[in-house]
Amino acid sequence: MIEFKLPSLGADMDQGKLVQWKVKPGDAVKRGQVVAVVDTSKAAVEVEIWQDGTMFEQLVPIGEAVPVGTVIATLLAPGETPEQAARQKRAAPLARPAPAAPVSAPVAPPISVAAPAAATLTQRKPVSPAARQRARELNVDVEKLVGSGPHGAVTVEDVQKAAAAVHVAAAPAPTDRYAEMRKAIAAAMSRSKREIPHYYLSETIPMQRAAEWLARENEKRPVTGRILMGALQLKAVALSLAKAPELNGFWLGGKFQAATGVHIGVAISIRQGGLIPPAIHDVDKLSLPELMRRLSDLVSRARAGSLRSSEMSDPTITVTNLGETGVEAVFGVIYPPQVALVGFGRLQTRPWSENGRLLGLPLVTASLSADHRASDGIRGARFLAELRERLQHPEEL
Amino acid sequence: MNETEIRARVLGAIKSIAPELEEGELRADRPLRDQVDLDSMDWLNVLVALHEKLHVDIPEADYGKLVTLDNLVGYLREKLAQRAA
Numbered sequence: 001m002i003e004f005k006l007p008s009l010g011a012d013m014d015q016g017k018l019v020q021w022k023v024k025p026g027d028a029v030k031r032g033q034v035v036a037v038v039d040t041s042k043a044a045v046e047v048e049i050w051q052d053g054t055m056f057e058q059l060v061p062i063g064e065a066v067p068v069g070t071v072i073a074t075l076l077a078p079g080e081t082p083e084q085a086a087r088q089k090r091a092a093p094l095a096r097p098a099p100a101a102p103v104s105a106p107v108a109p110p111i112s113v114a115a116p117a118a119a120t121l122t123q124r125k126p127v128s129p130a131a132r133q134r135a136r137e138l139n140v141d142v143e144k145l146v147g148s149g150p151h152g153a154v155t156v157e158d159v160q161k162a163a164a165a166v167h168v169a170a171a172p173a174p175t176d177r178y179a180e181m182r183k184a185i186a187a188a189m190s191r192s193k194r195e196i197p198h199y200y201l202s203e204t205i206p207m208q209r210a211a212e213w214l215a216r217e218n219e220k221r222p223v224t225g226r227i228l229m230g231a232l233q234l235k236a237v238a239l240s241l242a243k244a245p246e247l248n249g250f251w252l253g254g255k256f257q258a259a260t261g262v263h264i265g266v267a268i269s270i271r272q273g274g275l276i277p278p279a280i281h282d283v284d285k286l287s288l289p290e291l292m293r294r295l296s297d298l299v300s301r302a303r304a305g306s307l308r309s310s311e312m313s314d315p316t317i318t319v320t321n322l323g324e325t326g327v328e329a330v331f332g333v334i335y336p337p338q339v340a341l342v343g344f345g346r347l348q349t350r351p352w353s354e355n356g357r358l359l360g361l362p363l364v365t366a367s368l369s370a371d372h373r374a375s376d377g378i379r380g381a382r383f384l385a386e387l388r389e390r391l392q393h394p395e396e397l
Numbered sequence: 398m399n400e401t402e403i404r405a406r407v408l409g410a411i412k413s414i415a416p417e418l419e420e421g422e423l424r425a426d427r428p429l430r431d432q433v434d435l436d437s438m439d440w441l442n443v444l445v446a447l448h449e450k451l452h453v454d455i456p457e458a459d460y461g462k463l464v465t466l467d468n469l470v471g472y473l474r475e476k477l478a479q480r481a482a
Contacts, residue, residue, distance in 0.1 A: 218457045223448045226457065228437050271417065271434075299438050324436040 001085040002053050002075040006038065006060075008068050008313040010277070013040045013184055017065040018072065022046075027055045029075065034308065036072065041180030042276050043302065047309040053077055056085055061141035126153035135159045177305075181274040192333050196251070199377055200331045202367040203384040205391055207347055211362050213394040229347060230321050231292040233364075235397045236390040237319055237342050238262045238283035244383035246375035247340035247368075248316050256339065256374040265315025265335065266295065268302040277335060278307050279315035288397060323347055329365040339371035340380075342387075398477055403451075404470050410446035414439045425466040451477065 009016055016038035023035050034046040035055070053075035060072040076085055127135070127142045131154050135142045140162050147154035210232055218226045241248045241262055249259040262284040265277040280286075280294050301307055317338055322330040323346035330343035345365040352361040366387055370380045390397065412418050415433050423432055430440060444455050453476045455463070463469045 215457060223441070223444050223454050226441060228441065230437065271415065296438065296442070300442070 001056065001080065001088045002051055002077055003071045004035075004049060004051075004073045004075055006066055006068050006070050006072050007047065007050075007309045009038070009040050009045055009309060010042075010312040010315075013042065013068070013312070015065050015067045016040050016045065016047075018060045018062055019044060020062065021058055023055050025055050025057060029053055029055055038309070040312075041177065041184040042274070043305040043307045043312075045307050045309050045312055049075075051075065051077075054080075056082065058136075061135075061143065063141060128153060128155060131156045131159050178273055181270075181276075185275060188335060189333050192336050196334050196336060196339075197372040198334060198369050199372050199380065200367065200369050201377065201380045201384055202329055202331070202365055203388055204352075205364050205366055205388045206352060207362045207364050207391065210391050210394040211347070225289060227288055227292045228295075230344075231288060231295050232391070232394060232397055233321065233344055233366075234264055234266070234280070234283055234295070234319055235286070235288060235291055236387055237317075238264060239397070240383055240386040240390055241284070241317065243386040244375070244379050246379055247370055247383055249339060249374070250316070250337040251339050251371055251374055252337055259316035261316065263314050263316045265318035265338070266298060267318060267320035267332075268299055270303060276302050276307070277315060277318050278302055278311035279313075281310070281314075317342065319344070323364065329367050331367050332369050334369055334371060339374040341369045343367040343369070398451075398474075400470060400474055403473050403477070404466075406450050407447065407466065407469055407473065410443050410450060411435075413446050414442050423466065425470075428464050429466050429469065447473070453477065 006016055017040075018036060019039045020037040021035070022037065023029055023033075029035055029049050029052065031050055031052050032048055035049045036047045038045050038047050056074045056076050058073045060066055060070065066072065074085065074089070076082065126147065132142060134140075134156050135154075140159050142154050142159065145154045145158050145162050147158055207229075210229070214227060214229060214232060221227070245258050246256060248262055250257050261282050263279040263281045264283045265279050267275055267277045269275055278298055280291070280298060283291060286294065298307075298311070315335070315338060318332070318335050318341045320330055320332050320341065321344045323344050325346075327345055328348075329345040332341040332343045334341045343366070345367075347362055347364045349360050350363045352359050352363060366384060368380045368384055408418075408420060411429075411433060415435065418433055423429075429435070435443065440460075448454055451473060453473055455472075459472070463472055
């Protein structure tokens with residue numbers, strides 16, 4: 001039997017409310033498949049499963065908020081029978097939110113919903129199979145019902161009576177979501193400034209070659225295949241990290257843990273206000289057109305409030321581009337447990353001297369905020385120098 | 398397609414990206430992207446939406462001519478007239 005736990009949904013999100021199951025008990029699921037939708041303060045997140053198997057039991061009812069790390073469903077491993085799983089479950093009852101959080105989410109202390117959630121599961125109510133089935137159809141949480149049947153058993157009628165009441169407790173209104181998002185950002189940023197000794201570096205980078213190369217490249221492309229400078233910058237950051245691996249990873253348990261892939265969190269502003277930093281995976285390995293396609297897809301899904309759990313859980317570094325608003329440079333606040341954040345300011349033509357001559361060139365100011373526990377300034381400087389160099393050879397990005 | 402129809406399509410494309418837009422508050426002779434808060438990704442998406450609706454491909458080199466809503470509508474009218482001729 002496989003225990004499926006609610007995965008980490010990002011540094012500033014420690015719980016999720018189950019909104020929808022996308023599969024039923026008995027359905028076969030494949031690794032990477034979206035099996036549930038969970039509402040967080042920032043977005044509705046599509047939760048992906050990380051193993052092949054068959055959905056066995058769904059343990060968290062619709063509408064219930066549970067902490068990250070909670071077992072929300074059990075699955076049968078390939079070849080396993082329901083009888084075997086049931087035996088295993090009797091032998092070792094499921095542990096609810098274990099104190100050991102997943103490696104990628106060493107976040108805040110468990111929140112208050114943990115206790116009641118644990119209670120509901122360990123003392124299952126007597127519920128007739130028909131009532132349970134009906135409850136699932138009507139999205140009713142049988143564990144919270146007072147049964148009118150023998151020994152307090154919950155009947156179909158109890159479920160139907162409760163269904164109307166449940167409809168009242170619907171999804172949060174958009175204004176609530178904004179307030180919740182503000183709270184989540186406040187928690188993560190306060191923690192960052194409390195715990196992370198930031199150091200800041202900046203570098204002015206000539207962008208003439210990159211701009212000219214990109215203009216030539218986009219001339220050949222239809223409007224649907226056009227590449228933005230932002231994608232070029234992301235790729236350059238990803239490749240430059242090879243020279244400074246101490247910037248790509250997490251500060252966990254008092255030491256730095258290097259990440260195995262380069263998953264860049266892209267800070268995306270939401271039109272109604274707020275910010276969300278989902279990841280694009282393995283940016284160093286993506287071609288520019290593919291990276292552009294992913295970026296465009298991610299921005300539109302983030303703004304529509306529909307992201308996947310894998311995108312929320314594991315950015316290894318964040319990039320923010322505030323240049324669009326016209327600022328020259330941005331010195332960002334690191335998202336814990338990440339250890340670095342790269343910022344780009346506005347691309348603008350400014351004076352620049354080269355070989356004793358004064359030129360007007362398109363320039364951009366790139367900045368690095370980094371965690372001094374994990375790296376030193378010299379390494380950060382090396383990273384920015386590499387970034388500058390990479391952007392002089394756009395054809396190699 | 399007349400100018401009113403083109404304008405309606407353009408506004409539709411912008412609204413698909415910026416649904417909060419109040420048409421009455423948009424000045425057609427002032428810089429569009431500042432008023433509607435369109436970043437480069439939003440702008441590209443507006444052009445992709447126009448491409449789908451009108452089948453006009455606007456090259457990057459022409460972005461500089463397309464500052465206001467009036468600019469954009471005039472540009473598209475010319476392109477569509479050329480194609481019809």
